[in-house]
Amino acid sequence: MLSYILRRLLVLIPTILGVTLLTFSLIRLIPGDPVEVMMGEHTLDPEMHAAALTRLGLDKPLYVQYGSYLNSLLHGDLGQSLKTQVKVWSEFKSLFPATLELATMALLIALLFGLVAGVVAAVKRGTWMDHTVMTAALTGYSMPIFWWGLILIMVFSVGLGWTPVSGRIDLLYDVPPHTGFMLWDAWLAQQADPEINSGAVWDAFRHLILPSVVLATIPLAVIARMTRSSMLEVLREDYVRTARAKGLSPMRVVFVHTLRNALIPVLTVVGLQVGTLMGGAVLTETIFSWPGIGKWLIDAISRRDYPVVQNGILLVAMLVILTNFVVDILYGVANPRIRVQ
Amino acid sequence: MMDYQEIWRAFAHNKGAVVGLFFMLIVGLLAIFAPWAAPHSPIEQYREHFLQSPVWSTGGSAQFLLGTDELGRDLLSRLIYGARLSLLVGLLSVVMALIPGVILGLTAAFAGKWMDAAIMRAMDIVMALPSLLLAVAIMAILGPGLLNAMIAISLVSLPAYVRLVRASAMSELQRDYVTAARLSGAHTLRLMFVTVLPNCTAPLIVHATMSFSAAILDIAALGFLGLGVQPPFPEWGTMLASARDYIESAWWVVTLPGLTILFSVLAINLVGDGLRDALDPKLKSV
Numbered sequence: 001m002l003s004y005i006l007r008r009l010l011v012l013i014p015t016i017l018g019v020t021l022l023t024f025s026l027i028r029l030i031p032g033d034p035v036e037v038m039m040g041e042h043t044l045d046p047e048m049h050a051a052a053l054t055r056l057g058l059d060k061p062l063y064v065q066y067g068s069y070l071n072s073l074l075h076g077d078l079g080q081s082l083k084t085q086v087k088v089w090s091e092f093k094s095l096f097p098a099t100l101e102l103a104t105m106a107l108l109i110a111l112l113f114g115l116v117a118g119v120v121a122a123v124k125r126g127t128w129m130d131h132t133v134m135t136a137a138l139t140g141y142s143m144p145i146f147w148w149g150l151i152l153i154m155v156f157s158v159g160l161g162w163t164p165v166s167g168r169i170d171l172l173y174d175v176p177p178h179t180g181f182m183l184w185d186a187w188l189a190q191q192a193d194p195e196i197n198s199g200a201v202w203d204a205f206r207h208l209i210l211p212s213v214v215l216a217t218i219p220l221a222v223i224a225r226m227t228r229s230s231m232l233e234v235l236r237e238d239y240v241r242t243a244r245a246k247g248l249s250p251m252r253v254v255f256v257h258t259l260r261n262a263l264i265p266v267l268t269v270v271g272l273q274v275g276t277l278m279g280g281a282v283l284t285e286t287i288f289s290w291p292g293i294g295k296w297l298i299d300a301i302s303r304r305d306y307p308v309v310q311n312g313i314l315l316v317a318m319l320v321i322l323t324n325f326v327v328d329i330l331y332g333v334a335n336p337r338i339r340v341q
Numbered sequence: 342m343m344d345y346q347e348i349w350r351a352f353a354h355n356k357g358a359v360v361g362l363f364f365m366l367i368v369g370l371l372a373i374f375a376p377w378a379a380p381h382s383p384i385e386q387y388r389e390h391f392l393q394s395p396v397w398s399t400g401g402s403a404q405f406l407l408g409t410d411e412l413g414r415d416l417l418s419r420l421i422y423g424a425r426l427s428l429l430v431g432l433l434s435v436v437m438a439l440i441p442g443v444i445l446g447l448t449a450a451f452a453g454k455w456m457d458a459a460i461m462r463a464m465d466i467v468m469a470l471p472s473l474l475l476a477v478a479i480m481a482i483l484g485p486g487l488l489n490a491m492i493a494i495s496l497v498s499l500p501a502y503v504r505l506v507r508a509s510a511m512s513e514l515q516r517d518y519v520t521a522a523r524l525s526g527a528h529t530l531r532l533m534f535v536t537v538l539p540n541c542t543a544p545l546i547v548h549a550t551m552s553f554s555a556a557i558l559d560i561a562a563l564g565f566l567g568l569g570v571q572p573p574f575p576e577w578g579t580m581l582a583s584a585r586d587y588i589e590s591a592w593w594v595v596t597l598p599g600l601t602i603l604f605s606v607l608a609i610n611l612v613g614d615g616l617r618d619a620l621d622p623k624l625k626s627v
Binding site: 029030031146147275278279286302309316321324 | 466468473477565567589592602610611614
């Protein structure tokens with residue numbers, strides 16, 4: 001097992017180096033004067049321009065520039081935002097919990113409903129239930145989620161008034177940021193000061209639910225389809241027939257004998273959905289004004305805050321790579337045959 | 342070689358796929374004949390008709406069947422012209438990813454060794470980034486616009502093609518007919534494109550269909566973020582960018598462009614599902 005983990009780690013190194021090369025080139029491919037791009041300034045007199053060029057190391061050859069970029073990355077220096085002058089890493093750190101909370105909630109919704117829908121469709125194959133699930137799943141898979149968000153706001157926030165339109169919690173509540181996870185912080189605040197903050201957790205939940213549903217839509221559809229086809233495959237296996245023939249209850253056959261084995265391919269798909277979730281977060285956070293890293297990156301791009309764009313993208317890529325690495329390891333744990341290859 | 346009649350019979354067996362195909366034919370025809378099909382110009386602003394509701398609701402008139410937008414432009418005409426952009430962009434970005442994808446995938450499979458490793462690692466890097474985020478980043482460099490959006494979308498969909506072609510070519514390379522062709526003296530280029538490639542087309546066609554619908558979604562998402570097609574050109578996603586302001590007042594401005602995107606993408610995915618079942622029952626994808 002250890003050698004399997006080490007082998008997977010070794011494969012990561014060229015990928016990570018490649019991503020740094022990509023983010024390094026990203027900023028150098030932008031047309032225009034590099035000093036203007038890096039400093040966000042429009043007119044500098046020639047002397048200051050030359051000074052800036054030297055200070056930023058832009059007068060050195062590209063491979064030296066890449067070397068010093070890597071060097072600063074290894075020292076944890078991700079540069080600072082042109083607009084706020086705050087370090088990119090501390091901005092990321094403070095905004096990331098919002099995205100993580102949203103993505104976790106979305107993944108939970110997608111897993112819960114996706115697995116149930118997939119199992120039902122497989123067990124009731126060919127019935128109206130199967131057709132309904134599959135049609136709904138294909139519709140969800142085809143959904144332009146930014147529009148889906150608008151429709152949900154139109155119906156549930158504006159029409160029925162059940163949920164707020166945007167943000168994470170009502171300004172009425174006094175919730176000090178401890179963990180960055182609003183549900184958790186609201187609960188802490190509610191415990192600390194029940195007078196002012198009664199109902200804070202519920203309010204945070206009402207803010208969270210619509211964006212999570214929007215972000216969950218595509219992963220849910222993918223998980224439902226994958227679970228169904230994986231279940232159908234396992235249901236044909238001899239050991240399932242044996243289990244049935246032994247007289248085990250249908251529930252036991254489905255949940256103990258079939259689902260456990262059917263979950264292995266589903267696990268990989270869930271891992272791949274992390275990228276989808278991060279991409280979806282860009283759209284979802286924009287629609288719901290959710291203060292996470294998706295909205296942060298889009299804002300940075302629109303105001304040409306290139307250090308944030310460059311290293312924000314690097315951080316997101318690292319996140320995706322690491323999650324896929326963890327999924328790979330879990331896959332090895334769940335399926336010993338993989339480890340030997 | 343493929344037996345077209347049998348494929349069509351298997352495809353026609355799938356009712357959803359036929360409905361999808363029919364729907365896409367209509368959308369395609371409307372797009373081609375947009376100047377004749379659309380009742381109005383897509384960019385003309387009728388100053389007396391801001392945000393007029395569709396014909397069936399109160400305040401609507403037969404002059405503007407699906408109502409007008411915030412600048413008094415006919416929504417139906419904009420949707421019809423929008424089909425041109427969406428289909429064209431989708432189609433072109435599929436081609437722009439397909440051709441290099443096939444070449445790189447075949448090269449990786451045939452060359453092997455360091456060449457294979459280099460190509461696949463490069464693809465891993467592109468795949469490490471969420472595709473929409475990468476597309477947005479590319480747009481940040483290239484600047485907003487139609488052509489740049491196509492480049493961004495085809496770049497992010499490239500790795501899937503490379504992997505697919507490489508995998509199917511590798512499994513074909515084990516077959517006897519390839520060995521036979523090689524022994525009879527066929528050179529590598531001939532082996533790649535004439536011997537092996539035709540036998541990899543089934544999964545490629547299915548994947549191209551699916552990535553066509555994904556491209557339509559992506560171009561709409563970029564348009565929505567203000568990075569894709571620039572106004573006043575009618576593009577489905579761009580039409581939704583300003584729709585948020587009319588959630589309370591004009592539901593048709595919000596609903597109709599999105600429904601058009603959803604139905605088109607759904608129709609193409611239905612066709613893709615049908616093609617997969619018809620072309621290669623062994624294929625499974627999500």
